Amino acid sequence: MDLIEAAKAVRENAHAPYSDFKVGAAIRAASGRVYLGVNVENVAYPEGTCAEAGAIAAMVAAGETEIREVAVIAGSPMPVTPCGGCRQKLKEFGAAEVQVHMATMDGKVEVTTIGDLLPGGFSRDYMS
Template sequence: MTDTIGADLAALFEAAAAAKSLAYAPYSDFPVGAALRDEHGRLHAGCNVENAAYPVGTCAEAGAIAAMIAGGGRAITAILIIGNGPNLVTPCGACRQRIREFAAPGTPIHIAGPEGIRQSFTLEALLPDSFGPDNLHRKNMLADA
């Protein structure tokens, strides 16, 4: 895989796929994994976690962001989401906003299936004209990137 997509993207793919394999999705039977790279170059991964009070669960992207924060990171430089099925598994609206909190408009968001990368977007493409930290006069860690 590293030959076709590059080592950095391959590492994100492998981390997201490993997280997906650990997902707890007994109600939807739709496991999802996410992995992101922070401003220090570290990888953080998460998987979806459902519960009996469906749909009160945690998305894979939210888990990866929480892991980043707990690990001392504050900025997403790239994120990859992997899911099954023939359609693109892009972040839900809430997760697009979560990513926005810690990413710049040009941050790449890679969407994958088990076979590899299906499509890549920027945050701006998935969440145009978004509301974020700068609207509240707070600087995003990547605002100057």
């Protein structure tokens, strides 16, 4: 399954009545299964959730905890990057070298890694 196409398709289900900025995310887990998420806005803005967080929650709910690849798409003029909080969430479940594909609706794509998105991120190593 093409992750960008999966993220693009699910993006249509985003709940973004306030910003009209719909985001879709697709995560391929270690099993190869793909988990999807969309942003869900709330009239009390801080209570909304990001597409990446939704996809991660779906993956964890299915019993998986390892991300192998990520795609995020939005209707912006340039590829949208995951927010700071989602970068930390991706780091929790994905190795530094995991690729993150960031795309626009008109076909622009940039590829980076979780490690490049969050250098020096907080990890379980600090918890020992």
